[in-house]
Amino acid sequence: MIKREVWYFRGVGPQNTPACLDLMEKAVAEGFRHLVVASTTGDSGAQAARRFAGKDVSLVVVGHSVGFKGPNMDEFLEEHSQEITRLKGKVLKATILTHSLETSLADQFKGSAPTLLIANTLRRLGQGLKVGCEIVMEAVDAGLIPEGEEVVAVGGTARGWDAVAIIKSAASKRFMQLSVLEIWGKPRV
Template identity: 40%
Template sequence: MITREITYFDNAGPQNTDDTIRLAVKRAKELGIKYIVVASVSGETGVKTARAFKGTGAKVVVVGHHVGFSKPGARELEERHIKELQELGAVIIEQTHALSGVERSISRRLGGASRVEAIAEALRTVVSVGTKVAVECSIMAADGGQVPVDGMTEIIAMGGTWPGVDTACVILPAHANNFFDLHVLEIVCMPRNKAKPAH
């Protein structure tokens, strides 16, 4: 039997970012985890994470929106953050989102929801939006070859209700084509009230 502490934030949102990163660093040190995956749209949260893990020996993988997420050809990661991430030795991934991708295009055009989008919605509803994001980013990091997928190496992945992060999970990652081999092993922190904050 294992006893672990879970932190529940009163509300979802970016006000939890610094605490989420701090708790992720703490749990990574406790478990000896050396791979950290974090969602970051502009790159600001990625920079905060890379700074926090500097000197720990952990590899930080920053997962941004795919190019064209907001409008065709648009990249949302900001150059100033990209530069600092590179200086801090973080890896940046921008690729098709694992839990939407082409299926989102089909549902937007033809209506209805795909099975993949149903998985994403279940994660949002049952656990938290940040858990859905953390799971998705861990798949993207695995498919990008940036985290081991050996069935043994655990990672910490962070996501949020946008912007920032409010959820951190210990995950056994898997590729998209082996999704059901992925396991959320622990919740480090998450919001208790999952309603998306107004911003």
């Protein structure tokens, strides 16, 4: 049996980022080596890169794809990308798996799509945990973390982090093999 303390945050948002970094530190101390974090502008990702610089971990910082917010818009700041890379982290700008061609068609034709159902189902646990599932698959799809590993996934709601989970990684092609093994922190909202 594994006993864990779960941290429930009073709300969503960046005020929870320091606590999420502490939970990541705890996970690394327990032997977890793959860290996958969401970061829209790169700020939170750079904080993680600084915290884990020189440690025996693989850090993947996942941002939105270029064009997600608008045509040709890159939300990930270049200075953060450079700092993360300099500190041996990896930066991935990827299409959000639940915001793909299907969502474009659903918007255009006023319908729904399986990926939207999946996204909204995952949101029942919180936006940050939904994001955690997505970014782990995106990192596997890009070949930046191995499939079938226990990964520390960190996501949030809008800005900053408010969710930490241990997820068994899977490629998006094998979504049904992805497993949320443990939830270490999330908003209680």
